[in-house]
Amino acid sequence: MIEIKEVSKHYNGSHAPALAGFSLQVEQGDFLFLVGPSGAGKSTLIKLIFREQTPSAGAVLFDGKSIADFKQNELLNHRRRIGMVFQDYRLLKQKTVYENVAFALEVIGSSPKEIRQKVPAAIEKVGLKGKENSFPTELSGGEQQRVGIARAIVKEPLMILADEPTGNLDRENARQLMSLFEDINREGTTVIIATHAWDMVDQMQKRVIALENGRLVRDEQRGSYGREH
Numbered sequence: 001m002i003e004i005k006e007v008s009k010h011y012n013g014s015h016a017p018a019l020a021g022f023s024l025q026v027e028q029g030d031f032l033f034l035v036g037p038s039g040a041g042k043s044t045l046i047k048l049i050f051r052e053q054t055p056s057a058g059a060v061l062f063d064g065k066s067i068a069d070f071k072q073n074e075l076l077n078h079r080r081r082i083g084m085v086f087q088d089y090r091l092l093k094q095k096t097v098y099e100n101v102a103f104a105l106e107v108i109g110s111s112p113k114e115i116r117q118k119v120p121a122a123i124e125k126v127g128l129k130g131k132e133n134s135f136p137t138e139l140s141g142g143e144q145q146r147v148g149i150a151r152a153i154v155k156e157p158l159m160i161l162a163d164e165p166t167g168n169l170d171r172e173n174a175r176q177l178m179s180l181f182e183d184i185n186r187e188g189t190t191v192i193i194a195t196h197a198w199d200m201v202d203q204m205q206k207r208v209i210a211l212e213n214g215r216l217v218r219d220e221q222r223g224s225y226g227r228e229h
């Protein structure tokens with residue numbers, strides 16, 4: 001599904017590369033954790049897959065095609081099939097739960113009928129039925145992140161990319177969120193999560209990709225976070 005081939009990424013004005021000769025293959029339906037110290041390159045990897053950044057060398061292939069070569073409509077299509085989830089949720093404060101989730105479909109041009117069908121289903125799936133008319137500030141952190149996940153899955157993406165999704169949550173909320181990602185993955189969606197939640201990683205026994213200084217240092221099928229917490 002995704003093939004990252006010998007990718008290096010140098011940001012302007014920074015001496016060390018964020019990624020260096022990094023290669024990785026991800027299959028449809030994979031669930032993988034990206035782990036490693038701050039600055040190891042996890043966010044950069046996520047941004048390269050979404051094509052928010054482009055590699056300085058090497059290539060990111062999606063179904064065999066280099067995403068750097070995507071024309072405008074292919075790029076829109078690419079982003080449509082990826083759901084992004086952020087540490088700070090990035091909800092629209094002026095919009096209700098329902099409107100936040102609906103907005104994700106509006107921007108990709110879904111019909112009102114599609115929106116009426118899909119939004120309640122996504123809200124129900126993340127366990128927020130009854131909160132449709134709440135505003136983000138009326139929700140707990142865990143609930144806000146559930147809205148973030150509903151917004152990502154309502155597009156029925158092939159893949160979810162989550163950067164520290166539980167970084168602002170307590171353990172119980174983190175556990176529930178991870179279990180939600182597992183449910184989504186069970187239905188066939190590829191899930192990639194950059195995280196420092198070592199207890200979750202150790203417990204869940206998913207594929208673990210460990211990065212250090214922009215390099216892949218470990219790729220294990222039923223991996224653990226690693227000794228350094």
Ligand code: ADP
Binds near residue numbers: 011039
């Ligand atoms: P992680 O997500 O593992 O913390 P990042 O991908 O955010 O790692 O960062 C990798 C390296 O790239 C770090 O040294 C970071 O400071 C640098 N970096 C990230 N984004 C930028 C940027 N926009 N400009 C310059 N340097 C950056």
Ligand code: ADP
Binds near residue numbers: 134139142
């Ligand atoms: P947590 O203990 O997980 O941080 P909160 O105590 O913030 O959760 O919220 C508990 C419940 O109360 C949640 O269902 C949330 O939606 C609701 N709630 C919190 N603040 C408000 C508010 N200002 N208006 C309406 N409902 C609220």
